[in-house]
Amino acid sequence: MLGPRNTVIHAIDWRDTINRDSGTAKMSEKVVDIAKIKVACQNCSLHQLCLPMGVDGEDLQKLDEIIKRRRPVKRGDDLFQVGDGFRAIYAVRSGSIKTYTPTHDGQEQVTGFHLPGEILGLDAISNSIHPCTAKSLETSSVCEIPFDRLEELGHQIPSLQRQMFKVMSREIFEEESHMLLLGKRNAEERLAAFLLSVSRRFKRRGFSDTEFNLSMSRNDIGNYLGLAVETVSRMFTRFQDDGVVEVDRKSVKILDMERLHRLAGAMPVQQSNCSA
Amino acid sequence: MLGPRNTVIHAIDWRDTINRDSGTAKMSEKVVDIAKIKVACQNCSLHQLCLPMGVDGEDLQKLDEIIKRRRPVKRGDDLFQVGDGFRAIYAVRSGSIKTYTPTHDGQEQVTGFHLPGEILGLDAISNSIHPCTAKSLETSSVCEIPFDRLEELGHQIPSLQRQMFKVMSREIFEEESHMLLLGKRNAEERLAAFLLSVSRRFKRRGFSDTEFNLSMSRNDIGNYLGLAVETVSRMFTRFQDDGVVEVDRKSVKILDMERLHRLAGAMPVQQSNCSA
DNA sequence: CGGCTGCTTGATTACGCTCAAGATTAGTGG
DNA sequence: CCACTAATCTTGAGCGTAATCAAGCAGCCG
Numbered sequence: 269m270l271g272p273r274n275t276v277i278h279a280i281d282w283r284d285t286i287n288r289d290s291g292t293a294k295m296s297e298k299v300v301d302i303a304k305i306k307v308a309c310q311n312c313s314l315h316q317l318c319l320p321m322g323v324d325g326e327d328l329q330k331l332d333e334i335i336k337r338r339r340p341v342k343r344g345d346d347l348f349q350v351g352d353g354f355r356a357i358y359a360v361r362s363g364s365i366k367t368y369t370p371t372h373d374g375q376e377q378v379t380g381f382h383l384p385g386e387i388l389g390l391d392a393i394s395n396s397i398h399p400c401t402a403k404s405l406e407t408s409s410v411c412e413i414p415f416d417r418l419e420e421l422g423h424q425i426p427s428l429q430r431q432m433f434k435v436m437s438r439e440i441f442e443e444e445s446h447m448l449l450l451g452k453r454n455a456e457e458r459l460a461a462f463l464l465s466v467s468r469r470f471k472r473r474g475f476s477d478t479e480f481n482l483s484m485s486r487n488d489i490g491n492y493l494g495l496a497v498e499t500v501s502r503m504f505t506r507f508q509d510d511g512v513v514e515v516d517r518k519s520v521k522i523l524d525m526e527r528l529h530r531l532a533g534a535m536p537v538q539q540s541n542c543s544a
Numbered sequence: 545m546l547g548p549r550n551t552v553i554h555a556i557d558w559r560d561t562i563n564r565d566s567g568t569a570k571m572s573e574k575v576v577d578i579a580k581i582k583v584a585c586q587n588c589s590l591h592q593l594c595l596p597m598g599v600d601g602e603d604l605q606k607l608d609e610i611i612k613r614r615r616p617v618k619r620g621d622d623l624f625q626v627g628d629g630f631r632a633i634y635a636v637r638s639g640s641i642k643t644y645t646p647t648h649d650g651q652e653q654v655t656g657f658h659l660p661g662e663i664l665g666l667d668a669i670s671n672s673i674h675p676c677t678a679k680s681l682e683t684s685s686v687c688e689i690p691f692d693r694l695e696e697l698g699h700q701i702p703s704l705q706r707q708m709f710k711v712m713s714r715e716i717f718e719e720e721s722h723m724l725l726l727g728k729r730n731a732e733e734r735l736a737a738f739l740l741s742v743s744r745r746f747k748r749r750g751f752s753d754t755e756f757n758l759s760m761s762r763n764d765i766g767n768y769l770g771l772a773v774e775t776v777s778r779m780f781t782r783f784q785d786d787g788v789v790e791v792d793r794k795s796v797k798i799l800d801m802e803r804l805h806r807l808a809g810a811m812p813v814q815q816s817n818c819s820a
Numbered sequence: 821c822g823g824c825t826g827c828t829t830g831a832t833t834a835c836g837c838t839c840a841a842g843a844t845t846a847g848t849g850g
Numbered sequence: 851c852c853a854c855t856a857a858t859c860t861t862g863a864g865c866g867t868a869a870t871c872a873a874g875c876a877g878c879c880g
Contacts, residue, residue, distance in 0.1 A: 350813055369724055373810035377724035391720055393713030399720065399812060419706060423699050430695060436712040437669030443719040444667055444675065448645055448653035450726035451770035455836065486859060494727035496837055501860050517845080517859085534649035536675060537626055731868065762827060772869055777828050793827085793877080 308332050317385030317472065318359050319413065319431060327425045334417040337361075340409045347388065347402035347410060354392035356412045360384050363408020364483045368491070369400045378492040380442075381405070381484055383469050387435050405483040445536060450494045453533060458493040459503040460531035463513065467522060478522045507531075584608050593661030593748065594635050595689065595707060603701045610693040613637075616685045623664065623678035623686060630668035632688045636660050639684020640759045644767070645676045654768040656718075657681070657760055659745050663711050681759040721812060726770045729809060734769040735779040736807035739789065743798060754798045783807075 309320045309332045320328055336356075340363075341347060347358055350370055358365075360382050367388060368378040379400055382388050392398040393415065422429040449461055471477035482489070490500040507513045512528050514521040522528060585596045585608045596604055612632075616639070617623060623634055626646055634641075641658045655676055658664050668674040669691065698705040725737055747753035758765070766776040783789045788804050790797040798804060 369720060369812045371724065371728070371810040371812055375728055375810060377720075377727050379720045379723055390713055391717040394710045394717060399717055419702070419709070422705055423702055426695070426699055429698055429705060433695070433708070433712070434670045436709070436716065437666055440712065440715050440719065441667040441670055441675055443716065443723065444645060444653075444655045447655055447719065447722060447726060448647070450723060451653050451767070452647075452651055485857095491727070497859075498838085498861085499836060502836090505860075534647040534651060536645045536647055536653075773827075774829085774870085775868060778868090781828075 314385040322427045336412040341404045349401045352398045354396045357389040359411040361409045364405045367400045457533040481518045590661040598703045612688040617680045625677045628674045630672045632690045633665040635687040637685045640681045643676045733809040757794045
C-alpha cells in the first residue's frame with residue numbers, strides 16, 4: 269500500500285512540521301531529535317512539560333527505560349481506537365493528535381487536541397478500555413508508556429507518582445474549563461477562547477503565540493466547540509473582517525491579542541494564575 | 545446569625561435525608577452511621593465505591609487513620625471555595641455536594657453533583673488551588689483526606705495508588721461524557737440523560753433507581769446541563785405529560801425507564817459496559 | 821400573614837443549525 | 851505535470867430550538 273512515492277510525500281510533511289524558522293506552524297522538537305528517534309527524556313525539549321517533570325537523575329533514567337519510542341505516525345493513523353484494551357498511556361512528542369468519542373448513532377464528539385508534551389489515554393485507566401479514539405492530525409511522534417510498568421515506578425519514585433497525579437488533575441481541570449465553554453459561551457466567545465488556548469500552548473512550547481498553523485479541520489474545531497462547521501467558518505471571517513486575526517486556510521496570525529481576549533469573554537476566576 | 549430555630553430545622557432536614565422507608569430520596573448511609581460519626585472505612589457502606597476499594601486489611605487500617613471525619617455540613621455551607629489552598633480531597637459520605645466554577649463576570653458553571661462515595665477536589669491537585677467551590681445541597685457528611693498523607697500512603701500501598709488513578713481516570717471519563725452531552729444533545733436528551741445518570745448512581749448505592757429526590761434546584765440542573773431554568777421546567781412538564789416520569793417539586797418517579805432511555809438518545813459506544 | 825425565593829407557563833426574539841450552492845484545495849491517476 | 855475527482859471550506863437564505871422577557875403561582879421562612 270505504501271509506495272516510495274508516498275514515503276517521499278510524508279517525509280516532506282514531516283520536514284514542514286519541524287521547520288522552525290518559517291511562518292507556519294511548528295509543533296515539533298529540534299531537528300536533531302528527528303535523526304535519532306530514540307531521544308532520552310533528559311535530552312527531550314519537552315522534558316519540563318511532560319511526565320518527567322520533577323523527576324531527575326537516576327529516577328529519570330528508570331522512567332526512560334520503560335518508555336517505548338514509536339516511529340512517527342502518519343496523518344489519519346489511529347494511536348488507539350475506542351474499545352481497545354488499555355495497556356499504555358501516550359505522550360505526544362511532535363505533531364498533534366485528536367481524541368474523540370463516537371456514539372451509537374454515528375456521531376462523534378472531539379474531546380481534545382493534544383500538542384507535544386501532553387498525555388493521552390488517561391481516561392482508559394478506570395475501565396481498562398479506551399473510551400475514545402486517538403487519531404493523528406499530521407505526521408506525529410509519540411512515546412508509549414506501558415501503564416503497569418508506570419504504576420510500579422510510581423511506588424518507587426515519589427516525584428513520579430506526584431507528577432502523574434498532577435497531570436491527571438490538570439486534565440480534569442481543563443475539561444471543567446471546557447464544560448464552562450460549552451455550557452455558557454456563544455459561538456464568538458468559543459472560537460476566541462479556542463484560539464487563545466492554542467496560542468497559549470504553543471507559547472509554552474517555545475513557538476510563536478501569534479502565528480501558527482491549525483492542524484485540525486474546521487469540522488474538528490466545530491465539533492470540539494459544539495458548533496456547526498459553517499458557524500466556525502463565519503466566525504473566522506468575522507474575526508478577520510474585524511482585524512483581530514488573519515486567517516489563510518490552516519494558518520492563523522493573531523493581530524490583536526488584546527481584543528481577542530475581550531472577545532473570549534469571561535474566564536474562570538482561576539484562569540489568571542494558571543499558566544496552562 | 546444561627547438561632548436555635550435554625551438548628552431544629554436543619555435537624556429535620558437531616559432526618560429526612562436518612563429516612564430509608566419513605567418514598568422520598570435517600571442519599572445517605574444507614575441510620576446507625578449517623579450516631580457515631582466516626583465510622584471506620586471497613587464499616588462504611590460505601591466501602592466498595594469509594595477510595596478504599598481494593599484496599600484491605602492492614603492497609604485499609606492505615607488509610608483509615610489519616611482520614612478525618614467531619615461533622616455534617618449544613619445546606620449552603622461551602623466545603624471549600626474557589627481560590628482556597630489545596631490541602632485535602634473529600635469523599636462524600638451522605639447527602640450531596642455541588643461543585644461550580646465562578647467566572648469573572650459573575651456567571652457560574654456547575655461542574656458536577658457529588659453523591660455518597662464520590663470524591664471531590666481532584667481538580668485542585670495540579671495548581672494547589674481549588675478552581676471551584678463546593679457547596680452542600682443538603683445536610684451532608686464528608687470525609688476529609690489530607691493529600692500529602694495520601695501521597696505518602698500511595699507509595700506504601702500499591703492498591704491505593706491504583707485506586708487513586710482509577711478514581712481520577714473515571715472523573716476524566718465522566719467529564720468527557722458530559723462534554724458530549726453539552727456539545728451534541730438537545731434539551732430533551734440532556735434532561736433525560738441527567739435523570740438516568742442520577743438514577744443509575746442511586747441504584748449503585750442501594751437506593752431505588754425509580755424514585756428519588758433531587759437535592760439540587762432547577763437552576764442548578766439547568767446550569768449543569770447548559771440550559772435555561774425555563775427550559776428545564778418545560779422539559780419536566782413534557783416528560784410528565786408523556787407519562788415518562790412523575791414529578792412533584794424535588795421528588796421524581798420514573799414511570800417508563802425504557803422510554804427515558806430512548807429520549808436520552810445515543811450514548812457513547814463505551815457506555816454499555818460501564819456501570820457508573 | 822407577608823415577603824421572598826424558586827418554579828412554571830406564555831409570548832417573543834435571536835442565535836446558530838440546516839439546507840443548498842459555489843469556491844478552493846488536496847489527493848489521485850493518467 | 852496536468853486533469854479530474856473528492857473533500858474541505860465559504861457564503862447565503864430560511865428555519866427551529868432554546869434563550870430572553872414578563873407575569874403569575876406555589877412553597878418556604880421569618
